[in-house]
Amino acid sequence: MDTTEVRYFLPRVANFCRKVLSREESEAEQAVARPHMTIIPREQHAISRKDISENALKVLYRLNKAGYEAYLVGGGVRDLLLGKKPKDFDVTTNATPDQVRKLFRNCRLVGRRFRLAHVMFGPEIIEVATFRGHHEGSESDRTTSQRGQNGMLLRDNIFGSIEEDAQRRDFTINSLYYSVADFTVRDYVGGMQDLQEGVIRLIGNPETRYREDPVRMLRAVRFAAKLNMRISPETAEPIPRLATLLNDIPPARLFEESLKLLQAGNGFETYQQLRNTTSSSRCFLPLRVISPKTATAQWNASLRRC
Secondary structure (H helix, E strand, C coil): CCHHHHHHHHHHHHHHHHHHHHHHHHHHHCCCCHCCCCCEEEHHHHCCHHCCHHHHHHHHHHHHHCCCCCCCCEEHHHHHHHHCCCCCCEEEEEEHHHHHHHHHEEEEEEEECEEEEEEEEECCCEEEEEEEECCCCCCCCHEEEEEEEEEEEEEECEECCCHHHHHHHHHHCCCCECCCCCCEEEEECCCCHHHCCCCCCCCCCCHHHHHHCCCHHHHHHHHHHHHEECCHHHHHCHHHHHHHHHHHHHHHHHHHHHHHHHHCCHHHHHHHHHHHHHCCCCCHHHHHHHCCCCCCCCHHHHHHHH
């Protein structure tokens, strides 16, 4: 083989090796990040159908009867397992939004980047979402994602399986699935253990997840204070570094999330968490000059009443 042939083939061989190694590393990371599904039977959890909205049950039963998978998911499941009363109930399914609409006359579709079905029962709305899929390794990744200012990752959602859907959710404690078909809870990410141990843990790479949606930093703080839990070290570590990403959140959404923080109760604990994590953002700059030591007793007492 002469010099010209070597120059031609060597870069291609090196590129092939890089691709193989990259694929193997990716598969290894996914194997570590995706624990086996755990099924928690009825006798081992505290969820009872009598504590679930009748309208949510109607949606679940009708989807199951039509041959679709359907689960209660998110904060509703989390709160039921903690013995709290959920403020709303969300459903996830393998039925597409159009298929959901065909089953419910009282349904409307909302959203552009990711379509959701809202099934309306008077003032109560049951949100039904189709399982979301991964972008990693997808041929469509180049067209479904873009990088915005300050490194924020903007991605369109795609449909997928329940396993992929579990990985796309934010925190492990919000990624538990309750089935009315057999009354079990399905856990794909170790959420039940984190719930029992009082840990707020992001699913996946924390920095990537925060760049996808910086509001997750505020949600981590809110859940930790509201549920009297601690933020896991790997979930907490990037927050001070990435808190400036909150500067680019639309004011209306930031205001909405701030209200949730203030109205969730545990005001003093929320204030302490915010000061320790997000004060590098100009949105929460005043927290840097107010500390429990310098604040007045009246200020601290007011926070404790929130």
